[in-house]
Amino acid sequence: MVRSDAITTLFVTARVVLAVPIIERLGPSAPAQVLWSLLVLTLIFTEFGLAWRSIFGSRRTIAKVTAAAS
Numbered sequence: 001m002v003r004s005d006a007i008t009t010l011f012v013t014a015r016v017v018l019a020v021p022i023i024e025r026l027g028p029s030a031p032a033q034v035l036w037s038l039l040v041l042t043l044i045f046t047e048f049g050l051a052w053r054s055i056f057g058s059r060r061t062i063a064k065v066t067a068a069a070s
Helices: 002-018 021-025 030-050 052-056 058-069
Strands: none
Touching (some): 030 052
16 A cells, blocks of 8 residues: 555656756656656655665664573
């Protein structure tokens, strides 16, 4: 469900970003590149957010096991 919310938020973010005048001045292919970049960044940050505890949560577990073994 979080991934779906991230993709839904992408539509709102794209509307805001594409309203920036400098993107129109970059050429006709710039909006497509911006949208693809936003999509990739959204998916990367969402997956990182979902995996946050499994990536950084194991340090406490290792510290507790090490402390208990001592």
